[in-house]
Amino acid sequence: MILYNSIITIALFAILLNLLNxxxxxxxxxxxxxxxxxxxxxxxxxxxxxxxxNIEKCINSLVNQDYPNFELIVLDDNSExxxxxxxxxxxxxxxxxxxxxxxNLPEGWTGKNFACHTLSQYAKGEWYLFTDSDTVHxxxxxxxxxxxxxxxxxxxxxxxxEIVIKTLPERLFIPIIHFALLSFFPLRIINTFRYPKAVIAxxxxxxxNAKFYRMIGGHENIKNxxxxxxxxxxxxxxxxxxxVFLDGKDKVTxxxxxxxxxxxxxxxxxxxxxxxxxxxxxxPFLLSIICLYIIPYLLFFYCLAHFHxxxxxxxxxxxxxLHRFFLSVRFKINPWLIFxxxxxxxxxxxxxxxxxxxxxxNINVPWKERSYSPRKAQ
Numbered sequence: 001m002i003l004y005n006s007i008i009t010i011a012l013f014a015i016l017l018n019l020l021n022x023x024x025x026x027x028x029x030x031x032x033x034x035x036x037x038x039x040x041x042x043x044x045x046x047x048x049x050x051x052x053x054n055i056e057k058c059i060n061s062l063v064n065q066d067y068p069n070f071e072l073i074v075l076d077d078n079s080e081x082x083x084x085x086x087x088x089x090x091x092x093x094x095x096x097x098x099x100x101x102x103x104n105l106p107e108g109w110t111g112k113n114f115a116c117h118t119l120s121q122y123a124k125g126e127w128y129l130f131t132d133s134d135t136v137h138x139x140x141x142x143x144x145x146x147x148x149x150x151x152x153x154x155x156x157x158x159x160x161x162e163i164v165i166k167t168l169p170e171r172l173f174i175p176i177i178h179f180a181l182l183s184f185f186p187l188r189i190i191n192t193f194r195y196p197k198a199v200i201a202x203x204x205x206x207x208x209n210a211k212f213y214r215m216i217g218g219h220e221n222i223k224n225x226x227x228x229x230x231x232x233x234x235x236x237x238x239x240x241x242x243x244v245f246l247d248g249k250d251k252v253t254x255x256x257x258x259x260x261x262x263x264x265x266x267x268x269x270x271x272x273x274x275x276x277x278x279x280x281x282x283x284p285f286l287l288s289i290i291c292l293y294i295i296p297y298l299l300f301f302y303c304l305a306h307f308h309x310x311x312x313x314x315x316x317x318x319x320x321x322l323h324r325f326f327l328s329v330r331f332k333i334n335p336w337l338i339f340x341x342x343x344x345x346x347x348x349x350x351x352x353x354x355x356x357x358x359x360x361x362n363i364n365v366p367w368k369e370r371s372y373s374p375r376k377a378q
Contacts, residue, residue: 005312043125047115155241158246
């Protein structure tokens with residue numbers, strides 16, 4: 001028991017050190033430096049399906065960018081609400097906004113991949129910025145990201161945006177996103193090593209060199225992949241390109257899902273896919289999470305119930321609390337949400353297990369009024 005607790009405590013301490021080092025390495029996107037005499041044309045590409053609530057804020061933030069050379073292209077992906085009507089009104093207000101209608105989804109494609117592929121067919125830029133319609137951009141998000149990509153000699157740049165947290169489901173799930181992305185893998189390997197599986201990328205903001213995008217086959221090469229952002233980054237590294245993941249919380253905000261059902265369905269469709277749908281990759285990771293972040297709480301409360309404060313459980317809970325506290329400070333998350341951490345992890349484990357169930361039983365997942373088969377999207 002002493003050996004087990006020693007290993008867990010050392011592992012938690014090492015993960016905490018890795019997190020702090022990742023904070024140091026997570027550079028902000030910045031436009032400091034010499035301005036380009038001829039800035040490259042950037043095609044800002046926005047897929048929109050049933051985004052009536054978000055589309056106006058997104059487009060308003062994009063048309064007011066300070067970057068001098070970009071085109072804005074929006075695709076209405078067969079929306080069933082009034083997204084298209086709002087886009088047409090935005091087009092009247094901003095003639096520079098190009099609005100296109102999406103075609104019916106072909107067999108073998110996921111909806112977002114086909115929408116992004118379609119958008120790329122209209123784009124003329126040297127860089128493509130794929131950004132979701134639930135994002136809101138500061139006026140220098142394009143200029144900062146383009147300068148940073150050129151500075152880093154990257155073929156693909158993605159960012160950690162500011163993620164809006166308002167509802168209880170958001171308070172439960174959003175901190176786990178920061179926790180998962182920045183805790184377990186050294187960011188130096190992500191941003192410098194060419195190993196293709198060492199990638200982090202988030203779909204709300206993906207800036208990619210257009211020539212390189214076409215060379216690797218673009219979204220057509222990943223047409224059936226549900227985890228499209230990580231897979232596109234994987235393809236970039238696989239073909240010799242550099243990917244970088246930077247801190248963009250001061251440039252872009254995004255609101256992922258607002259209610260429990262959206263979180264459950266949204267993450268159920270892709271959680272197992274993030275582990276390449278291989279149980280032998282997922283199960284050791286789940287076991288590690290339980291040993292590192294669930295059992296310490298059980299031991300701690302067991303000791304409290306018996307009026308005994310054991311050194312190891314106390315030390316482990318302290319390390320976990322520090323871990324979440326540093327994340328809260330860095331990403332401006334309410335520190336009181338630290339106390340929800342074990343519940344958040346338990347819910348996430350249930351979602352992952354549901355994703356496994358859906359995949360192995362080949363049960364379709366509803367998303368955006370479409371239905372996806374996780375097994376076919378391996």
